[in-house]
Amino acid sequence: MSCSRGALIVLEGVDRAGKTTQCQKLVHALQQSGRAAEIMRFPDRTTKIGQLISSYLEKKSNLEDHTVHLLFSANRWEMVPLMKQKLEQGISLVVDRYAFSGVAFTSAKPGFTLEWCMNPDIGLPKPDLVMFLQLNPNTAANRGEYGIERYETSAFQRTVHQRFEELMQDSSVNWKVVDAARTIEEVHKDIKLLSEDIISLAQNQPVGELWR
Ligand code: ADP
């Protein structure tokens, strides 16, 4: 029996790097070429945990910093059975933010180490590919004003960017840096090629465990 599975593909990057735009375009392109693919995003604001997170991000409620970090992680873990099921069915998942955002954002707050932040996400399904959409803060600024949600300030985003750079030193994760300062179509072309390659490579390999 064939054990061909879908690939777990993650897009990361700072605010307005184009993650959502590119996730949508990638899923569409994969589907057009006859590959089963679905989009996912974290936080998934539709679950009970996701609603707590959403209210926090919208500044409608306050949560202690460790607590909200663990909720973000729990919001990923609650989706793991579904993610595994889809991957086993041969569906590739294109994910808008994952544990790397979790670590980069919390560790940008005072008093948090990368190590502490990574712990709750150890053992999550390991992405076959993580594409980091690289964009400098000035170019991001030209894409519009920051919103009103928590974390949407340029000083905080600069620290988040530094944390991502530290996370990308970890060679146990298949990071690819994509220059996100180009046109939407140019960025898409690179992302699609990288994704098609990984879908072929991953299909006969078991899903790994993140940071383990
Ligand atoms: P993110 O999900 O990373 O925050 P979005 O995909 O929501 O980013 O894009 C943020 C804004 O920038 C949107 O208005 C989008 O249309 C625009 N945008 C996305 N990619 C590009 C690009 N390559 N060049 C110019 N504008 C872009």
Ligand code: 2DT
């Ligand atoms: P968007 O829904 O616009 O992507 O914003 N975040 C995200 C964390 O702090 N921890 C996490 O684990 C994740 C996945 C990034 C979501 C905001 O929440 C931040 C921006």
